[in-house]
Amino acid sequence: MLIVDDDKLVRKGLMVLMPWEQFGLKVIGEAANGEAALQLLKDNPVDLLITDLAMPVMSGIELMRTVRIHYPQIWLVVLTFHQDFEYIQESLRLGAIDYIVKTQLDKESMEDILQRIMGRITEMSGNRSHMNGRVVEEKEEIQFQSDCGLALIALQPEIESQWAGRLAVKPGDYLTEADQGGWLWVRDFGDTVWLLGDDLHERLKIDSRIVIVRLCDIKGIDKADVIRWLREFRNRGLLYELEPGKRIYEVSIVAEQQSWPLVFDNDVHDMYNRWSSLSWVNNNLVFHEWLTELKRLRLSKAKLESLFYSAGREWERTLSAELLSGSKPVGSLSYWYEWIEWLQQMRSRINEITNRSMYSRPIVDSILKAANLITQDITQQISLIEMARTVNMSRSYFSQCFKDIIGKPYNEYVRDQRIAAAEHLLTQTNMPINRIAVKTGYPNEKYFSRLFREQTGLTPTEYRLERQNGAQLSIT
The missing domain is CATH 3.40.50.2300 (Response regulator)
Structure with a gap:
C-alpha cells in the first residue's frame, strides 16, 4: 500500500x-x-x-x-x-x-x-x-468475454432512463446502469454490433438527447473497470467529442485511455495564465492554438468551469467592465463545442468594448498588453512612463489611449488591481497582512492599510474578519 x-x-x-x-x-x-x-x-x-x-x-x-x-x-x-x-x-x-x-x-x-x-x-x-x-481477477467470473458492447448515454443526466426498458435484452446479456442516465449493454454481438447501433438509434430516435457509443476491445476487461471508464468518458471524452446532431460514436477503450494525458496542476495553472490574458482576443492563430492545446488536456467539466470563471474575472478586472453577468453562465456549458461558441462570444464582446474608442487594432493591442503586464505581476513598480516605453508609445499618447480603452487612468487602474489582489489574498489565504502588502506592491503595511481602508471602508483585518464570518454563516 x-x-x-x-x-x-x-x-x-x-x-x-x-x-x-x-x-x-x-x-x-x-x-x-x-x-x-x-x-x-x-x-x-x-x-x-x-x-x-x-x-x-x-x-x-x-x-x-x-x-x-x-x-x-x-x-x-x-x-x-x-x-x-x-x-x-x-x-x-x-x-x-x-x-x-x-x-x-x-x-x-x-x-x-x-x-x-x-x-x-x-x-x-x-x-x-x-x-x-x-x-x-478471476477472468471467467468478472471479466467480459465479448469483444464489443454498446453504451447509451443521456446528454443530460436527469433524463428519465425508461427508454432502457425498450432494449431487446436476451439471456446472457449484461445490462447495467453505469451512471445516472448512462447504460452499458454487452452481449456477444460480433460484427452485428455496428448494425445494432444503427437499429437502436432508429428505435430511440424519439429522444435526440441520447447518444450511442459502440465500444471496442472490451474482452478481458473487468466489468467494474468498464463502468468506471464509461463514467470518466462522459466527463473527459464525450465532453470534447460530441458534435451537434451526431448520435453514434465508435470508441476503443484501450486507445481512448492511452490518449488521455496525465494533467497536473502546473498544466492547469499554465492554461489559466494564458487565458486570463487577452492575447487571444485579436490573434486568430493564438486563439486556435490555445483551443487545440486545451482540448488535448481534456480537462474535466469542473476544471473548465473553474478555469474560465477565474479567467473571466481577470478579463473584467482588466477592462473594468462586466462580461460574465450578461453572458451564458459557464456552469451551463456542457460540451466542447459550447465552450468554443462561448469563447467566440467573449471575443466579440471584448472587441466591442475596446473598439468603442475608435483606435486602431495595433494601439488597442498595445494597451491590452500593458494592462496584462500589470495584472500578471502586481508587485512590479512600473510607472506610466516606463510602461509607455515598454509598449513603444509616448507618455501623453499612452496615457490618453489607456484611459479611453480601459476606462480609467493608468495609476487608478494599477491601484484598483492591487486592491483586488489584496482582497483575494485576504479572503482566500491566511497570509499575514504585512506579507500581503508586499505581495500587492506596497512598501509597508501601514501605507497599504491606509490605502486599503480609503478604497473599501475597512482595514485589511476588518475586511478579512467580515468575509470569513460571512462565509461561515453561508455554510451554516
Whole structure:
C-alpha cells in the first residue's frame, strides 16, 4: 500500500502506529502530493492507496481520477478532516471504498478502521485472489468475454432512463446502469454490433438527447473497470467529442485511455495564465492554438468551469467592465463545442468594448498588453512612463489611449488591481497582512492599510474578519 499526505507527521504516524501487518498489509512508500504518488506508482505495484484530499501540486481528487484511469485495479481510501466532508461524495463517486477521519484517528480505533477497510475489499472483490502481493481477477467470473458492447448515454443526466426498458435484452446479456442516465449493454454481438447501433438509434430516435457509443476491445476487461471508464468518458471524452446532431460514436477503450494525458496542476495553472490574458482576443492563430492545446488536456467539466470563471474575472478586472453577468453562465456549458461558441462570444464582446474608442487594432493591442503586464505581476513598480516605453508609445499618447480603452487612468487602474489582489489574498489565504502588502506592491503595511481602508471602508483585518464570518454563516 501507498500513503499520500502533504503532512509528513501524518504520514509517519500512520506508517508507524497502524497495525498494517496484522491485516496482511505492507507500506511500500509515501508521497507528499499526487504527482509524487504517480511517480511511485510507475515503478511500484500497489494494491491499496490511502490519500489526503487537500494537497499542493496535485490534490487527492485529481490523483484519484488519474488512478481510476491508469491503475483501475488499485483500491482507494480517503484521508480527511471533518470539514472536508463536502468532498467525500466526490471521492466515493470516483471509487473510494472508505474514508478515514483524521480527527477521529486514535490508537484504540486503528484496528477497527483497518478491519472495516479490509472487510470492504473482501466484500467488493468477490473472487479476487492475491498472488505475489498483487490483486488478480478471476477472468471467467468478472471479466467480459465479448469483444464489443454498446453504451447509451443521456446528454443530460436527469433524463428519465425508461427508454432502457425498450432494449431487446436476451439471456446472457449484461445490462447495467453505469451512471445516472448512462447504460452499458454487452452481449456477444460480433460484427452485428455496428448494425445494432444503427437499429437502436432508429428505435430511440424519439429522444435526440441520447447518444450511442459502440465500444471496442472490451474482452478481458473487468466489468467494474468498464463502468468506471464509461463514467470518466462522459466527463473527459464525450465532453470534447460530441458534435451537434451526431448520435453514434465508435470508441476503443484501450486507445481512448492511452490518449488521455496525465494533467497536473502546473498544466492547469499554465492554461489559466494564458487565458486570463487577452492575447487571444485579436490573434486568430493564438486563439486556435490555445483551443487545440486545451482540448488535448481534456480537462474535466469542473476544471473548465473553474478555469474560465477565474479567467473571466481577470478579463473584467482588466477592462473594468462586466462580461460574465450578461453572458451564458459557464456552469451551463456542457460540451466542447459550447465552450468554443462561448469563447467566440467573449471575443466579440471584448472587441466591442475596446473598439468603442475608435483606435486602431495595433494601439488597442498595445494597451491590452500593458494592462496584462500589470495584472500578471502586481508587485512590479512600473510607472506610466516606463510602461509607455515598454509598449513603444509616448507618455501623453499612452496615457490618453489607456484611459479611453480601459476606462480609467493608468495609476487608478494599477491601484484598483492591487486592491483586488489584496482582497483575494485576504479572503482566500491566511497570509499575514504585512506579507500581503508586499505581495500587492506596497512598501509597508501601514501605507497599504491606509490605502486599503480609503478604497473599501475597512482595514485589511476588518475586511478579512467580515468575509470569513460571512462565509461561515453561508455554510451554516
